Amino acid sequence: MLVIWRFVDGNRAHEKQSAALISGLGLCLGAGRLDCRVIDCRAVKLSFFGGVPEALRQLPRPDLLIGAGHRTHWPLLRARGLCGGRSVVIMQPSLPLRWFDFVIVPEHDRPPAVENVILTQGALAEPLPDIPFEADRGLLLLGGPSRHFQWDAAKVTAVAEQLLKRPLKWVVADSRRTPQGVLTQFIGSGAELVSWQETSPGWLAEQMARSGHIWVTGDSVSMVSEALQSRAQVGVITLPSRRPNNKIRGAIQRLLDQELVTEQLDEAACSALQQLPRKPLNQQVSCARALLRRCGIKSTLEKGDG
DSSP, rough: EEEEEEEESOOOHHHHHHHHHHHHHHHHHHTTOOOEEEEEETTTTTTTTTTHHHHHEEEEEOOOEEEEEHHHHHHHHHHHHHHHOOOEEEESSSSOOGGSEOOOHHHHGOOOOTTTTTEESOOOOOOOHHHEEEEEEEEOOOOOOSSBBBOHHHHHHHHHHHHHHHEEEEEEEOTTTOOTTGGGGGSSSSSEEOOGGGTTTTHHHHHHHHEEEEEEEOOHHHHHHHTTTTSEEEEEEEOBBBBSOOHHHHHHHHHHHHHHBBBBOOOOHHHHHOOOOOOOOHHHHHHHHHHHTEEEEEESOOOOOO
């Protein structure tokens, strides 16, 4: 039995990544071989001068301590010092890499080539729900301006209008960063328009799992990574970069070069790249397998499974 202490900080984006890794570990180990305990860093205080908090004394000692986000780093390190186990942080930490046993980092963050680093292609994403796949359903996800990208309203509108002419059952959704009025300009297109304010926590994952075609504006590598967990053909609307050396743009370009995503608007050319349904990328499984291998633990999954 592998015992995991999962440190969470209340940030949904961080917690989705640690949940994804634990999902991958569960698949690699098989049913009944993983015991995961969640530790909320906001509730359990781990002082560098105190002993083991009562909340942790009642838990089985950890084999792995996993966290994502800066607020999990110090509690995770202190818990390792008090209770043992190996520390695993997801995303580039603000603390030195050598302080952790393992660091899982997207390749676009360009970490140094050290032995405790495990590279991912984009952000880790949880598996999508196992629901019926509809090849004639399209999903268009609109982001917005960010510190990495400018928002090209004319290009986004032009590409979206071309996509919505395809004979698919389209759903168009915006996000917190989408400029006001972008979604409403597609009224009358025949697509279902959904504001992020109207959605439930599981809505997006369900839409991705169901859709045969997903298009995402290229300002969010995490959204592209989630789309690649689907069986859909994934397209990206690329946006102008705010800086010449843009690591997110580089990550998207690598996905385009590998033909995991497309920016082709010609339907015939686009369809030739990826047959439907496409196999999910499942980065969480390959990272879990690498982590187990480095810990000397055998995975029950063969390469290519999951």
